[in-house]
Amino acid sequence: MNVMRRLIFKLIAATILTGCATIPADFVQPGVAVVSVLPRDWNSFTPEFEIVLRVTNPNRRPLKLAGLFYTIHLEGNKVIEGVASDLPKIAAYGEEDVTLRATADLFGGLNLLAGLLAAPSDQIEFEFNAQIDVGAFYPMININKTGAITVQ
Numbered sequence: 591m592n593v594m595r596r597l598i599f600k601l602i603a604a605t606i607l608t609g610c611a612t613i614p615a616d617f618v619q620p621g622v623a624v625v626s627v628l629p630r631d632w633n634s635f636t637p638e639f640e641i642v643l644r645v646t647n648p649n650r651r652p653l654k655l656a657g658l659f660y661t662i663h664l665e666g667n668k669v670i671e672g673v674a675s676d677l678p679k680i681a682a683y684g685e686e687d688v689t690l691r692a693t694a695d696l697f698g699g700l701n702l703l704a705g706l707l708a709a710p711s712d713q714i715e716f717e718f719n720a721q722i723d724v725g726a727f728y729p730m731i732n733i734n735k736t737g738a739i740t741v742q
Contacts, residue, residue, distance in 0.1 A: 616649070616650070617649060617728065618648045618649055619729075619731055620645055620646055620647050620648065620649070620653060620680065620722075620724070620731060621645070621646040621648070622643055622644070622645055622646075622720065622722065622731070622733045623643065623644045623646075624641070624642075624643060624718055624735060625642040625643060625644050625687060626640075626641070626642045627639055627640075627641050627642075627662070628640045628642075630691070637693070637694045638691060638692065638693050638694070639670060639691070639692045639693075639694065640689060640690070640691060640692075641660070641662075641670075641689070641690040641691075641692055642687050642688070642689050642690075643687070643688045643690065643720075644685055644686070644687050644688075645680050645685060645686055645687075645688055645722075646680075646684075646685040647680040647681065647682060647683065647684055647685065648683065649682060649683075650682050650683070651682055652679050652680065652681055652682050652684075653679065653680040653682075653724055654679045654680075654724065654725060655677035655678065655679070655680065655688070655722060655723070655724060656675070656677070656723040656724060656725055657673065657674065657675045657677070657722075657723040658673065658674045658675075658677060658688070658690070658720060658721070658722050658723070659672075659673050659720065659721045660672055660673075660674075660690065660692075660718070660719065660720040660721075661717075661718075661719045661720075662692075662716065662717070662718050662719075663716065663717040663718075663719075664702050664714055664715070664716050665702055665705055665706070665714055665715055666715070667698045667699075667701045667702040667705070668695055668698045669694055669695055669698040669699050669702055670692045670693070670694055670695065670698075671692075671695060672690060672691070672692040672693070674688070674690050711741070712740060712741055712742070713738040713739065713740055713741065714738065714739045714741055715736070715737075715738050716735075716736065716737055716738070716739055717734070717735070717736045718733070718734070718735040718736075719732075719733065719734050720732070720733040721733075
């Protein structure tokens, strides 16, 4: 019985080590920039937005984006959340724009509006978070962008 356990342990260890060996040692995390956030449909009860991200691949191998999860917070309120799965392949040493469609979160938007009415400000703090899945043998890419938008 102990021989069988040792054999199973060795097989599992070999499988894990082989899986880790498939991650290229020179893999560089791709860059992601928010290019634009544009309103799409203001006629519905919950507005829609088009978010454009520019993904840059600094690696010598093409990068297939398997999936993406993202959120946008304004003044600490989650106003947009979404996922995408039909994403382009980014060529080696290339870049592509990825267009996402998002719907505003009604309650997050109402909380934002109430906060802005209670304490008007000339700046709105934002936070953009995304997790990009580039395949089973690569680490998830976590993006976190924060800043302030000046309102005039």
